[in-house]
Amino acid sequence: MTSILSLSQVTKRIEDKFTLGPLDLEIEPGVIVALVGPNGSGKTTLFRMLMNMVQSDSGELKLFHKQYPADEVSIKQKVGYVSETSVIHEMFKTVSDALKFAAYWYPTWDVTYSELLLEKFEITRTDKLNGLSKGTRRKLDLILALAHHPDLLLLDEPSSGLDPFAWRLMMEEMAHYMEAGHRTVFMATHIMDEVRRLADYVVFLYHGKLLGFYEKDALLDGWKTIWVDRLPAASANIKGIVAVEQDSSIKLISDSAQETLHSLKANDINVIKTQSVDLDEIFMHLLHKNNLGSKREGKSG
Numbered sequence: 001m002t003s004i005l006s007l008s009q010v011t012k013r014i015e016d017k018f019t020l021g022p023l024d025l026e027i028e029p030g031v032i033v034a035l036v037g038p039n040g041s042g043k044t045t046l047f048r049m050l051m052n053m054v055q056s057d058s059g060e061l062k063l064f065h066k067q068y069p070a071d072e073v074s075i076k077q078k079v080g081y082v083s084e085t086s087v088i089h090e091m092f093k094t095v096s097d098a099l100k101f102a103a104y105w106y107p108t109w110d111v112t113y114s115e116l117l118l119e120k121f122e123i124t125r126t127d128k129l130n131g132l133s134k135g136t137r138r139k140l141d142l143i144l145a146l147a148h149h150p151d152l153l154l155l156d157e158p159s160s161g162l163d164p165f166a167w168r169l170m171m172e173e174m175a176h177y178m179e180a181g182h183r184t185v186f187m188a189t190h191i192m193d194e195v196r197r198l199a200d201y202v203v204f205l206y207h208g209k210l211l212g213f214y215e216k217d218a219l220l221d222g223w224k225t226i227w228v229d230r231l232p233a234a235s236a237n238i239k240g241i242v243a244v245e246q247d248s249s250i251k252l253i254s255d256s257a258q259e260t261l262h263s264l265k266a267n268d269i270n271v272i273k274t275q276s277v278d279l280d281e282i283f284m285h286l287l288h289k290n291n292l293g294s295k296r297e298g299k300s301g
């Protein structure tokens, strides 16, 4: 087993209102995995468990084949964590104080790289953390997570509050981080563009349950909207159709496009055009496929 992050039947109940899990998840080195889910689905709770800030009620959680609390220090020295909301201004007075703490705590802290990142993100050592904007604090969070060259980055909505310029820098640094080949990123995000550009795998979380672990390219290649010239008869048994939408045109949503196209051809149904399905739309269809759609509507209504 080569997984560097492994969850087996992990559960966490929060008061009477929310249960995360049971979760089973294996992440191998060298990949970026995006965790996607609506507000309140449990993403932050999961990250806090991975950082031992929240303890699971049951199941087994391992990072680098090690477990909390026995291996807390050796695990955390190999992890870079960006929490959902920046708290550094509550912990330190100046940028310099935060950097000194990080340099003391992480044996692998790279002063040269930290200076380079400060320059890139236009942060000055003497800046007072209380006076920094939310976005700038976020940038500092990223620097603190990156500059000790961790083997695993746990990022909880890392781009929240970043302007487009800083966002681009973050994307560049993530690409740079992954160049080493063996490093891993597990990131929660609501930004589908981030998933599309960065992720190798996508994990969907809904009401505390994982809906699946997908290879992103295979997911995007498999799911297609297909416009056809006539509605297939029910008896045609077209494969892969997850939804049919009919207004001025007829659209079929397929989760296995090649099979659907093949079945359409066999039934003499002409394809007018095909188009990729956006990840957020795939997520909505997966909810319905798992009979969870009405639960979601209930929540948002």
Ligand SMILES: Nc1ncnc2c1ncn2[C@@H]1O[C@H](COP(=O)(O)OP(=O)(O)OP(=O)(O)O)[C@@H](O)[C@H]1O
Pocket: 014, 015, 017, 018, 037, 038, 039, 040, 041, 042, 043, 044, 045, 046, 084
């Ligand atoms: N300390 C807490 N006390 C009470 N409820 C909590 C606490 N932490 C989390 N919860 C509840 O657990 C559920 C999951 O919350 P969590 O923050 O993990 O979701 P999330 O997916 O990160 O949401 P978002 O996308 O809004 O950040 C929510 O119903 C939340 O209200």
